[in-house]
Amino acid sequence: MKLKSLALSVTLAALAGTASADTKIGMITTLSGGGAGLGIDVRDGFMLAVKQSGRDDIEVVIEDDQRKPDIAVQLADKMIQSEKVDIMTGIIWSNLAMAVVPSAVSQGVFYLSPNAGPSALAGEGCHRNYFNVAWQNDNLHEAAGAYANGVGYGNSFILAPNYPAGKDALTGYKRFFEGELAGEVYTQLGQTDYAAEIAQIRASGADSVFFFLPGGMGISFLKQYADSGVDLPVVGPAFSFDQGILQAVGGAALGVVNTSQWNKDIDNATNAAFVESFEAEYGRLPSLYASQGFDTANLILSALDRAGVDDADAFRAALRAAEFDSTRGDFAFGPNHHPVQTIYAREVVQEGDVFTNRILGVALENHSDAYAGDCEM
Amino acid sequence: MSAILIIEQVLNGLQFGVMLFLMAAGLTLIFGVMGLINLAHGSLYMVGAFAAAAVAGATGSFVLALIAALAAAACAGTIVEIVVIRRLYRAAHLDQVLATFALILIFSEGTRWVFGSFPLFLDIPDYLSGPIALPGGIEYPLYRLALIGAGVLVAVELWWLTSRTRIGIQIRAGENDREMIAALGVDISRLYTLVFAMGAALAGLAGALVGAIQSVQVGMGEPVLILAFVVIVIGGIGSIKGAFIGSLLVGLTDTLGGVFLPELFKVFMDVGAATQTGSALASMAVYILMSVVLIWRPTGLFGMRA
Numbered sequence: 001m002k003l004k005s006l007a008l009s010v011t012l013a014a015l016a017g018t019a020s021a022d023t024k025i026g027m028i029t030t031l032s033g034g035g036a037g038l039g040i041d042v043r044d045g046f047m048l049a050v051k052q053s054g055r056d057d058i059e060v061v062i063e064d065d066q067r068k069p070d071i072a073v074q075l076a077d078k079m080i081q082s083e084k085v086d087i088m089t090g091i092i093w094s095n096l097a098m099a100v101v102p103s104a105v106s107q108g109v110f111y112l113s114p115n116a117g118p119s120a121l122a123g124e125g126c127h128r129n130y131f132n133v134a135w136q137n138d139n140l141h142e143a144a145g146a147y148a149n150g151v152g153y154g155n156s157f158i159l160a161p162n163y164p165a166g167k168d169a170l171t172g173y174k175r176f177f178e179g180e181l182a183g184e185v186y187t188q189l190g191q192t193d194y195a196a197e198i199a200q201i202r203a204s205g206a207d208s209v210f211f212f213l214p215g216g217m218g219i220s221f222l223k224q225y226a227d228s229g230v231d232l233p234v235v236g237p238a239f240s241f242d243q244g245i246l247q248a249v250g251g252a253a254l255g256v257v258n259t260s261q262w263n264k265d266i267d268n269a270t271n272a273a274f275v276e277s278f279e280a281e282y283g284r285l286p287s288l289y290a291s292q293g294f295d296t297a298n299l300i301l302s303a304l305d306r307a308g309v310d311d312a313d314a315f316r317a318a319l320r321a322a323e324f325d326s327t328r329g330d331f332a333f334g335p336n337h338h339p340v341q342t343i344y345a346r347e348v349v350q351e352g353d354v355f356t357n358r359i360l361g362v363a364l365e366n367h368s369d370a371y372a373g374d375c376e377m
Numbered sequence: 378m379s380a381i382l383i384i385e386q387v388l389n390g391l392q393f394g395v396m397l398f399l400m401a402a403g404l405t406l407i408f409g410v411m412g413l414i415n416l417a418h419g420s421l422y423m424v425g426a427f428a429a430a431a432v433a434g435a436t437g438s439f440v441l442a443l444i445a446a447l448a449a450a451a452c453a454g455t456i457v458e459i460v461v462i463r464r465l466y467r468a469a470h471l472d473q474v475l476a477t478f479a480l481i482l483i484f485s486e487g488t489r490w491v492f493g494s495f496p497l498f499l500d501i502p503d504y505l506s507g508p509i510a511l512p513g514g515i516e517y518p519l520y521r522l523a524l525i526g527a528g529v530l531v532a533v534e535l536w537w538l539t540s541r542t543r544i545g546i547q548i549r550a551g552e553n554d555r556e557m558i559a560a561l562g563v564d565i566s567r568l569y570t571l572v573f574a575m576g577a578a579l580a581g582l583a584g585a586l587v588g589a590i591q592s593v594q595v596g597m598g599e600p601v602l603i604l605a606f607v608v609i610v611i612g613g614i615g616s617i618k619g620a621f622i623g624s625l626l627v628g629l630t631d632t633l634g635g636v637f638l639p640e641l642f643k644v645f646m647d648v649g650a651a652t653q654t655g656s657a658l659a660s661m662a663v664y665i666l667m668s669v670v671l672i673w674r675p676t677g678l679f680g681m682r683a
Contacts, residue, residue: 229508
């Protein structure tokens with residue numbers, strides 16, 4: 001009997017808890033399977049900011065999409081129709097974002113992307129309720145191309161997996177790189193052995209290598225490349241050099257230059273506090289994904305301070321103003337609700353027994369994206 | 378397209394092939410002897426890699442890591458066989474697929490629970506790292522040569538085991554007629570456990586060997602598993618010889634196709650289109666090979682049963 005009344009009171013308390021939450025945020029992200037590290041970082045960064053805000057009128061519903069578009073769509077339907085969320089966020093992969101975002105925003109929900117930035121949502125497919133807090137997919141690759149020009153590379157061998165984001169990557173690099181291409185190769189998505197590509201690089205006469213191989217693909221490539229004896233300089237976007245991956249690559253990544261909109265040594269008070277509190281909370285260094293989650297949450301919090309989510313126009317204007325302290329320093333949206341931001345070149349270094357990144361310099365200053373002109377809201 | 382590049386790619390194909398063989402050998406034995414479709418074979422590959430990474434991290438010894446991989450995968454295989462698989466021998470293939478797919482999920486989440494979501498570090502030992510010069514001016518990573526050697530060695534041992542030892546006779550007999558050898562007094566359930574553990578150990582060894590040049594992460598076994606199934610279908614189910622030939626064929630087709638098909642298309646297409654078409658066709662090449670083999674020999678190259 002006692003147990004029953006206890007259960008009842010807990011249920012009541014839980015109901016009361018949901019009743020008092022004014023804003024409901026739905027987070028769909030990847031928490032299981034091979035890509036889970038990214039989603040966990042976004043979630044942890046996001047929840048850290050919510051916790052630090054001390055607000056108890058925000059409820060965050062977190063669900064795992066298992067990196068599968070069909071599951072992401074089901075979860076989104078559930079969140080919008082039965083959970084009645086006001087704001088959605090969390091998706092890591094562009095193909096999942098394409099499956100979820102257009103239908104969510106057309107149903108009046110706000111969507112803030114903490115990672116995926118497919119070109120289709122930045123140009124003609126842009127939407128007034130869609131904000132990207134991370135980057136447009138091409139951005140970091142464009143910065144890599146600009147960096148390669150700056151250090152005088154004239155003949156690059158470029159490779160990426162054969163899927164939409166891979167094609168965006170090579171397009172982005174070629175958009176800014178002014179030299180010749182010694183070779184252009186599309187690998188299979190999820191490929192783990194790069195011996196064949198490395199042999200082609202060796203035979204190609206290139207003076208530099210650009211690659212976009214996110215997650216485990218990058219780990220495999222870098223280890224095999226380091227062991228092959230080909231010693232051409234490598235440049236790539238931050239996705240193969242984030243904090244979660246570097247420990248698994250080990251010494252093979254040392255000295256590699258990669259481009260990122262964030263690093264833990266960007267010098268501002270918000271960033272220093274973020275890095276310190278993230279490490280204290282979770283016992284590991286934050287990655288760029290964690291910084292994106294943290295910024296996304298702080299953007300939402302800043303907008304909620306100025307307008308309730310019920311007043312959609314005022315809330316949208318508050319999001320667009322982006323008056324929050326970003327880990328990247330100044331933060332501003334372009335006309336298509338994608339960031340206009342500085343992208344840095346970083347170098348992989350070893351600090352004690354931890355591999356991490358150090359900023360070398362600016363690759364692209366106040367960079368927007370190539371699709372903003374096609375966006376009409 | 379120099380001769381050096383072609384030779385290097387052939388070596389790459391052989392190396393990929395012999396590693397596939399370690400997976401396919403276990404898979405084909407288990408299918409051939411017990412009639413079991415084991416989708417969880419890729420999980421045993423992952424178990425081997427994680428065990429190796431953990432032991433290498435703790436002791437710094439690659440040899441100990443390999444031993445740990447063999448032991449851990451064999452243990453995991455034995456437990457799985459006794460607890461789950463044993464109930465499935467008489468079940469329909471669909472039930473086997475369902476149960477072993479559940480095992481994949483359990484292994485993946487269990488591994489994440491123990492080791493976390495981020496990839497682990499496992500590196501080539503110093504004495505095998507770096508390239509060596511082969512005759513003809515070819516530079517080739519020593520570790521990959523060692524992999525080819527290790528794979529061929531395992532193949533020879535397996536051939537010896539199945540064709541020259543008492544256990545091997547029992548295994549082959551079990552493939553042909555399990556009632557008869559049970560009637561002759563062979564403890565069939567112990568034999569099955571042994572075969573399963575052996576297959577698991579080979580998968581674990583492959584995981585550890587390959588893990589050193591790839592990424593040790595949850596879900597690493599499934600892509601290899603798919604190719605391993607292609608290999609045993611090409612080679613003929615239950616045939617170790619077929620698995621070996623099939624592995625080399627698949628390894629060479631996959632590697633050489635990926636390199637030379639885009640080059641071939643460049644002869645009559647512009648570079649961008651050739652790269653895309655070539656890459657797309659290359660990723661299909663293995664399956665085209667399988668279809669051709671099956672049209673020519675419906676039971677696979679060395680398959681005996683229809």
